[in-house]
Amino acid sequence: MNVIIVGGGKIGRNLAMFLTAEGRHAITLVEKQEQVAHSLMRMLPDIRVIEGDGCDPSVLRDAGAEFADAVAAVTGDDEDNLVIAVLCKREFRVGRVAARINNPKNAWLFTRRMGVDLPIDTAQTIGRGLEADINLGAIVQLTRLREGRISLIEFTVSAESSAVGKNVASLHLPPDCLLTAILRGDDVILPSGETVIQAGDQVIALAYRDREAALSERFQ
Incomplete structure (x- = not known):
């Protein structure tokens, strides 16, 4: 298209x-x-x-x-x-x-x-997200797909996150979650298993709604 x-x-x-x-x-x-x-x-x-x-x-x-x-x-x-x-x-x-x-x-x-x-x-x-008890603190929901079952979300990795310094593969992301991009300064990184997470990274991911909390835990 x-x-x-x-x-x-x-x-x-x-x-x-x-x-x-x-x-x-x-x-x-x-x-x-x-x-x-x-x-x-x-x-x-x-x-x-x-x-x-x-x-x-x-x-x-x-x-x-x-x-x-x-x-x-x-x-x-x-x-x-x-x-x-x-x-x-x-x-x-x-x-x-x-x-x-x-x-x-x-x-x-x-x-x-x-x-x-x-x-x-x-x-x-x-507003609808707040009514649906979406957590807009750690995770910001950019849009929903497939009748709301899948979310495109974005979150920033804090300096205190346990994920800092680890590669994506070692985070053992929940099933049905995909990191689609990492924004680091002016760079856009398409992450692989070897990509190392840094403090301040803006992570964009696709996840089923019932997996969002588990995904967030990997970056706390």
Whole structure:
């Protein structure tokens, strides 16, 4: 599937890494800030990164919007995300468009009429997570998959963690848990069994919801 992600912040970057890890998608990431775009090019060598404003039809065309199966507008600006959604749906006839809602007061605008097939309301997601007793202290849930049975989660390894200095293989991770990436400074590491955990590592993992607590224990 050809996927365009507009917005190279934390959400866009993590989404790009997650979809790349699945191995079934061609990803293009659009970021308008020059410094951020160049940093992403270094961090994500397997992903096509374009420097440009996603609200510009010519930039979307260069990104391949005419042939895209899906577009995710995940910038930090609601107006930009709506403009991107409208352009992708009406100008380029993209089949599926997701758009991030930054301000909950604007949620009513993110409709199919505005080109949005899938509105992503971060505040609502966190609120529902709190209601579901999700632990947002050690582990932050980025998204849920497979009807909520699987979570894409992120956590930071503290200096006091027993995992510091150990390789991934020696941690004996619970079944059905997969470390998909480690963010270390400006580097993105695709971990193997020999990868050594360091204090301050931001770990991104896939886990069944009933395995999250056991996974967290390995890094305490």
